Amino acid sequence: xxxxxxxxxxxxVPVNIEAVYSEEYLTGPYSAPxxxxxxxxxxxxxxxxxxxxxxxxxxxxxxxxSIESVREGVRGLKGVEIDDLNLNDLPINEDLYIGLExxxxxxxxxxxxxxxxxxxxxxxxxxxxxxxxxxxRTPEDLAKRAIIAKNKGFDGMKIKxxxxxxxxxxxxxxxxxxxxxxYLILDPNERFYNPxxxxxxxxxxxxxxxxxxxxxxxxxxxxxYALLRRKLDVPIAIHVSQMSPRAKGKYQVIEAIKKEAIxxxxxxxxxxEFVKLxxxxxxxxxxxxxxxxxxxGILDASYVHAAAATPNCTxxxxxxxxxxxxxxxxxxxxxxxxxxxxVPDKPGLGVELDEKALEKYTVQKIDI
Numbered sequence: 265x266x267x268x269x270x271x272x273x274x275x276x277v278p279v280n281i282e283a284v285y286s287e288e289y290l291t292g293p294y295s296a297p298x299x300x301x302x303x304x305x306x307x308x309x310x311x312x313x314x315x316x317x318x319x320x321x322x323x324x325x326x327x328x329x330s331i332e333s334v335r336e337g338v339r340g341l342k343g344v345e346i347d348d349l350n351l352n353d354l355p356i357n358e359d360l361y362i363g364l365e366x367x368x369x370x371x372x373x374x375x376x377x378x379x380x381x382x383x384x385x386x387x388x389x390x391x392x393x394x395x396x397x398x399x400x401r402t403p404e405d406l407a408k409r410a411i412i413a414k415n416k417g418f419d420g421m422k423i424k425x426x427x428x429x430x431x432x433x434x435x436x437x438x439x440x441x442x443x444x445x446x447y448l449i450l451d452p453n454e455r456f457y458n459p460x461x462x463x464x465x466x467x468x469x470x471x472x473x474x475x476x477x478x479x480x481x482x483x484x485x486x487x488x489y490a491l492l493r494r495k496l497d498v499p500i501a502i503h504v505s506q507m508s509p510r511a512k513g514k515y516q517v518i519e520a521i522k523k524e525a526i527x528x529x530x531x532x533x534x535x536x537e538f539v540k541l542x543x544x545x546x547x548x549x550x551x552x553x554x555x556x557x558x559x560x561g562i563l564d565a566s567y568v569h570a571a572a573a574t575p576n577c578t579x580x581x582x583x584x585x586x587x588x589x590x591x592x593x594x595x596x597x598x599x600x601x602x603x604x605x606x607v608p609d610k611p612g613l614g615v616e617l618d619e620k621a622l623e624k625y626t627v628q629k630i631d632i
Contacts, residue, residue, distance in 0.1 A: 265319070265346045265375065270338045271312040272630035273622060274331075277560060278590045279304040283409075289400040303327060303558060307627060309334050310562070310593065312617070313367040315346060319374050322617050323367030324562035324593075325360060326507075331630060333359035338632055346371060351383065352536050353509045361507050362534045366566040366613065369535055373612035380566065380613055384539055384573035391604040392571040395449060395580035396421040397558075397588065403430055403437035410438045410446060416587075417602040420447035420475055420580060426455040431465060435472040447475040449580070456480040459488050463495050470497070476528055476579075479503050483516075489525035499527035503555055506533035506541055517541055521548045528579055530555045538570040546576040553579035560585055561594030565613045568598065572607040591621045 284304075311323035325334065337360030344355060349368065356364045369380045381387045396413035398406070398421060406423065413421050421438075425431060435448060456462040462480045476499040481488045483502050493500050502520055506513030513533065520526045521544070529545045531538050532555035542552045554571045556564065564583050571577040583605055586598055594615040599606040608614025 265315050265317040267313060267342055267344050267346065268316045269314040270342055270632070271314075272334060272338060272632070273310040273312075274307050274627045274630055275310055275560075275593070275622070275625045276305065276307050276627055277593065277625045279558070279588050280590060283588050284399045286401040286405040288402060304589070308560065309363065309630070310560075310617070310622060310626075311338075311363060311367050313341070313364070313371060315371060317375075319371050321367035321369075321371035321374070322562050322613065322615070323363045323365075323370070324560055325363035326557055326559075326563075329359050329363075333357060334630060335632055336360075337364055341368075342632070346375070358507050358510055362563070362566075365534045365536070366562060369566070369569075370612035377611050379607075379609050379611060380535065380569040381573045381607060384535060384570065387572040387607055388575050388577075389572055389607070391601075391606050392554075392568050392583065393578065393580045394418075394583050394600065394603060394605050397582060397584040398422075399424045400426070400429060401434070403433040406434050407437040407441035410442045414442045414446060416600070419445070419603050420449065420473075422449040422451055422478075422580075422582065425450055425452045427452065427457055427461055427465065432468050435469055435474070439472060444473055447473045449475050449478060450480070451478045452480055454479050454482050459491050459495070462492060466496050466498055474498050476501050478530055486520055486523045486525040489520070490523050493525065493527065500525070501528040501530055502526055503530040503532065504541065505555070506531065506537040509537060511537070513537070513541055514544060517544050521545070521550070526550065528552065530582070532556065535566055535570050538567075539574055542574040542576055551576050551578050553577060554581040554583065556582045556584060558585050558588050560589060561592030561598065561615055562613065562617075564592070564598060565594070565608055565615045568605055568607050569613065591618075591625065593618055593621050593625065 309325040313321040396418040
């Protein structure tokens with residue numbers, strides 16, 4: 265069985281703005297110039313990979329991939345024999361690896377009548393722990409989102425933030441709205457800038473339920489992370505992105521472990537590489553979660569399979585596109601209940617493209 269044809273659709277799927285920002289952080293004086301254009305205006309690519317045996321695999325790119333990289337990645341895969349592929353190292357360029365890896369695993373799973381998590385070794389759980397998510401908000405708006413999250417069954421929420429934001433006021437507003445058991449994950453994307461400022465702020469937040477602090481300062485300086493671990497009681501995490509077996513995320517994980525710089529680890533990446541990086545962390549006794557880019561249904565489904573197949577993926581994962589994007593482009597949405605998402609158990613990824621939604625959000629169909 266070989267790859268016969270690949271269709272490529274460039275899509276832009278808006279978000280529900282009220283689920284992401286407060287107005288002040290979208291267009292007002294506090295808006296962040298580094299976030300323009302906003303992530304939801306950046307195109308993604310959807311792939312339909314057809315085989316000579318009549319199977320179809322679905323894939324989805326990360327955002328921000330160039331059309332040239334898309335065409336290069338697709339050309340490298342077209343015509344290959346599926347049974348000759350090494351699923352640990354597919355002939356796909358790095359930019360497109362995650363998107364087309366999902367499609368190949370979808371095909372192989374359908375070929376053998378098994379869900380993707382079995383191709384990764386088997387599931388450790390039938391549902392994956394997830395958190396609610398939002399971008400930068402005023403304290404009042406954040407409290408409203410916390411109420412929505414709790415009513416949906418989530419027991420915590422991850423928030424984007426900067427040092428200049430009213431962090432104490434936010435934490436206080438959330439606690440007053442939903443109680444002290446509801447946790448916050450703080451994700452400043454290195455915008456707490458340095459250890460001194462981070463320590464000063466986090467000591468003001470000590471009395472609140474902060475589950476962990478992710479990437480507070482520049483990640484190139486892991487010595488700063490080791491210092492923060494010595495000075496603070498809140499667990500510290502870094503975010504590692506591994507797009508293909510040829511990327512270097514494993515070296516960053518090993519270095520962070522050697523320097524005793526992290527308590528936890530957020531891993532974004534493809535199916536195989538997520539499991540591999542998580543295994544390195546497991547050997548060091550470190551729990552992980554699956555990161556995302558506020559994606560659509562195909563990638564989110566692949567993340568659920570990878571998280572299910574990983575023993576130490578026990579922290580709440582960022583599989584959040586389902587309640588942020590206007591549409592997920594799949595026929596049946598992933599099933600969220602009680603702060604967990606059910607692992608699809610049909611062959612392959614276990615999801616099917618919604619052709620009407622795909623047509624609605626397609627900007628253009630790409631010729632190879």
